[in-house]
Amino acid sequence: MSNAQASHWQGIQQVVVVGLGITGLSVVKHLQALPYNLTIKVIDTRTTPPGLDELDDSIATHIGSWQAQWLLEADLIVTNPGIALATAEIQAALAKDIPVVGDIELFAWAVNAPVVAITGSNGKSTVTDLTGVLAKAAGINVGVGGNIGVPALELLQQDCELYVLELSSFQLETTSSLELVAAAYLNLSEDHMDRYPGGMADYGLAKQRIFKHAQTAIVNRDDKATYPESAVNPNIDTISFGFDDVEFGLIQMIDSSKEKSCEFLAKNGQALLAVDELSLVGRHNLSNALVALALLDCVGVTLKDTFSVLKAYAGLTHRCQLVADNGGVKWINDSKATNVASTLAALSGLQLDGCLHLLVGGVGKGADFSDLAPVLATLNVQLHCFGQDGDQFMPLHPSALRWDNIDQAIAAIAPSLKSGDAVMLSPACASFDQYRNFMARGDAFTQLALHYAKL
Template sequence: MRLVILGGGESGVGTAILGKKKGYEVFVSDFGKIKGNYKEVLIINGIAWEEEKHTEDLILNADVVMKSPGIPDKSPIVKKLIEKGIPIVSEIEFAAPFTDSTIIGITGSNGKTTTTMLTHHLLKSAGLNVGLGGNIGKSFAWQIADNKYDSYVLELSSFQLDGIVNFKPHIAIITNISPDHLDRYDYKYENYIDAKFRITMNQTEDDYLIYDSDDEAINEWFKTHTTKAKLIPFSLTKIFSEGAYIKNNKMEIKINQEEFTMDTEHIALEGKHNMKNAMAATSVAKLMQIRKATIRESLSNFQGVEHRLEKVLKIQNVQYINDSKATNVNATFFALDSMNTPTVWIVGGVDKGNDYNELMSLVREKVKAIICLGVDNKKIIDAFGNVVDMMIEVTNMNDAVKMAQRLSEKGDTVLLSPACASFDLFENYEDRGIQFKQAVKSL
């Protein structure tokens, strides 16, 4: 069996190692450059590879192709594979049959990284032998080839779910759905929603789907679709006989005739959206039979995720917060919503078709000044030019942070929450967040 892998990054190399171990003839092809450390791994394992090209003769003879999630279906080589009827799968689809571990899959437009990390933290703190993978950390396929985890917590993007056929998590979570990546879904929101719900398409009556019952897109989907999985909703406003909710400042969870309660003030994560992430993760912990005392302790000591509402420093009584991971409007909505002091907001980057109107009431209420950090800031200026007193454009992070310091007073917050992708001025959102933190530390 010939396995061809498009993309020589983390998921590609991980799949190559697993494929080799399972007796496939493996070939890795990357249209860009393959990083040195990955090249080394391929060479040591005797895996054939090429970079900066796709040689059709070596690709179109595949029995199966694993395509890295970043490669769009519109790319010429993918079109040719589709024409020839060669099956194209994602890493999780390829890898899952080689493990009988319990899989917890987490998707959503926002909150999925925090929920994934928190779920992993809850299970690991309870002493479970649990791996973390998917969209973060080490490749799922690589972990299956190397380690023997009894369960995996996987963060899954819609691109990864596009490439599944039989993959099914025992427990699935959909944190929420809001318009994102529409450029990859023919600008049709319903296509993107359907991609997210692929996480439950193969689930049976023995599996679970945990979801945000306050989410409009999720509720709309349920009007015309069904899943066999047992449903466990969570909500900030409703109360369930089976599910998770907030009542009298307590998080309450009822699953399989068992109850768990905890005062919300003892939960380390702050903000309404994080209460939802905590409800989702705790629902998994309850399904995995984790002891209540362990869950309480883990929820109170969780450190959060880098670049997601990360408190950097307080300088002259101004709090600097790094929310570089907010690459869409919905994520920035959560960030602004959780501000309770006057805010200097650093925003901008590559716009993915953003509608800034959703932020209007929050900006009026909370934002005193806006610093635009992008190559093209026209949409932001058009949206908020008349709403805030101060609006400034900069083209690098140092200027942004120095400007923010000038515009802020004691008791204010400086918030980097770009609502955009970072590729105009930075390598990725991590690079943007690291530069922000460095600039703040050198004030």
């Protein structure tokens, strides 16, 4: 460990970890592996927190409530991102100038390789995963995690050449020294308002923290809230992405192999890859691809080395995931779309040569689905409504058909499918009327897709 890293631990002996689970356990294991004589205690207000049985006898625990005295005696508090800094017990510690950090801050103190990170209200998991996949394709030993998959501190055990982190606003609240080669801020929309008393201003400010020690900001040309505020980092470079021909964007040009004008992903007006060669579905995923390319460009990756893998990348499971393509018929699993906004994103800019068979329904949670109607009116669509609240979708489009479940709908759809058509599950509803969770619903759709695609 370098002198700079060791300096963070000067004067720290008593450390209290607040919150167990996957992240909390990664924190405890990281602390135990450090070359310091730390006294580690764990507080979890849950009566049976996950991971409790994995702690050894050297760790003192307080379970089922707060232990305020431990907090006030600590030299350092490491809190789970699910615990708001506004919590009274945390505020009492902050009032005594006891530092409160999260696992990402501990990662920042220890990391020895370049890091890029992604935040935003929507799309950050796909961008994080895709960036990691493309970096690996370029021959880089890459670690991918944070708010997705593997906790950041566990990634340090892999001794990577590059780290790609997804960071939530909750994680950024307790992060102050993370140095990034590039930081991508995808978008800002209303979310987590119960966590932020100041509303969107507080939420946006938390996400701005990703830029504090970043060399380059990657920002959304269509969302000015994603641009770094000068007070956060006045010297940061900025690269933008969007759907016009500026910086990382889109251009129209003649594809000589197809003898027609095609849309291309582009950098500074220079074509990179034809959009119609991508397996990714949905206009929003073009943005995601552009951001991943911009991040890799910032760390010196030769972009052409990633193109073959980018073409084949079909997305994260249950998020506009292409699960079958047989005879020109695409089957798309977007079971993660459990609300109207997610389904609208999946439909935005969707381009098909044939008919879209859209499966919607489940438990609507009192939502208003009327915003889907004007979008559906612009599409060549057959609407298939199922589940507990399927009736609420019936007035949205004249093509709407009512089914009891997904199995029944797909059995009816399959015989009429032809090249250019697509079958998409993007239900705009929760799944628990008929499935354990959205993953089980998506898995069921995928199995049906694979079965009918073979017929």
